[in-house]
Amino acid sequence: MPVKNVVNTNNSYQIQHITFCKYALITPNKIINLSFPQMLELRRKINALTTYSALNSIIDNENFVLLFVADKQHLIFLEIPQLLKLKDEIAAFFQEAVLA
Amino acid sequence: MNTIVRKQMSINTDVMDMLNNQIAMEMKASASYLAMASWCDQRELLNSKAFFYKQAEEEREHAMKIFTFINDNGGAAISPSVTNVNNDFESLRAIYETGLEQEIAVTESIFKIFKAARKADDFITEVFLQWFISEQSEEEDTFRSIIDVFDLMEGMPLKMIDERLPKE
Numbered sequence: 001m002p003v004k005n006v007v008n009t010n011n012s013y014q015i016q017h018i019t020f021c022k023y024a025l026i027t028p029n030k031i032i033n034l035s036f037p038q039m040l041e042l043r044r045k046i047n048a049l050t051t052y053s054a055l056n057s058i059i060d061n062e063n064f065v066l067l068f069v070a071d072k073q074h075l076i077f078l079e080i081p082q083l084l085k086l087k088d089e090i091a092a093f094f095q096e097a098v099l100a
Numbered sequence: 101m102n103t104i105v106r107k108q109m110s111i112n113t114d115v116m117d118m119l120n121n122q123i124a125m126e127m128k129a130s131a132s133y134l135a136m137a138s139w140c141d142q143r144e145l146l147n148s149k150a151f152f153y154k155q156a157e158e159e160r161e162h163a164m165k166i167f168t169f170i171n172d173n174g175g176a177a178i179s180p181s182v183t184n185v186n187n188d189f190e191s192l193r194a195i196y197e198t199g200l201e202q203e204i205a206v207t208e209s210i211f212k213i214f215k216a217a218r219k220a221d222d223f224i225t226e227v228f229l230q231w232f233i234s235e236q237s238e239e240e241d242t243f244r245s246i247i248d249v250f251d252l253m254e255g256m257p258l259k260m261i262d263e264r265l266p267k268e
Binding site for chain 1: 104105108117178
């Protein structure tokens with residue numbers, strides 16, 4: 001499915017596989033193209049932000065995070081529910097599923 | 101493994117995270133051995149200083165081996181931050197005992213990654229880690245042998261004990 005036809009109707013972030021080495025992070029405002037290394041970096045950042053202590057720290061302070069993605073070409077705004085949803089989305093993308 | 105990810109990476113992503121933690125552990129061990137080498141160097145314990153300088157280099161080589169392995173298999177190796185390195189020691193024997201404890205901790209950590217790789221059917225990492233398991237067995241043996249020398253030469257001057265210890 002061409003990524004330009006995707007309409008993000010909710011407030012969450014989604015990931016889409018476009019071609020062999022091209023992925024898209026679909027945000028409520030824009031579509032961000034990502035390479036695989038950029039996907040791995042996004043995964044690392046989101047995992048670091050969603051540890052118990054990191055989440056507590058976010059909640060105790062601004063209650064949101066600003067995150068650079070795609071080699072600092074884009075800045076995204078995430079509230080806690082969006083952050084947790086994106087963590088699940090990324091986990092599902094990388095999940096260990098042996099396809100029959 | 102998810103076929104999309106599998107085309108980009110040969111190793112399991114969760115195992116990759118553990119390998120990145122292992123890089124940090126090896127680099128911390130390297131920095132720790134450097135601190136031990138400095139303590140020995142300042143006290144003219146020539147064999148021990150040579151031993152720990154060499155150990156510091158070896159630990160860094162281990163970290164680099166894992167680092168290139170991750171990137172070569174499509175993953176993302178992370179350069180770690182190394183903090184809280186202890187530079188304060190009470191004796192040469194205590195240094196070697198700390199060294200042994202450090203090696204045992206590294207061995208246990210590698211075992212955990214090995215088990216995780218096996219559970220995830222990540223055979224590439226499993227085979228890669230076999231070298232590390234043999235290496236850790238040798239490292240632990242080296243430290244134990246040195247601590248034995250301290251027991252055998254109990255009461256002898258420190259300089260004399262140092263002269264009986266291996267340089268690498």
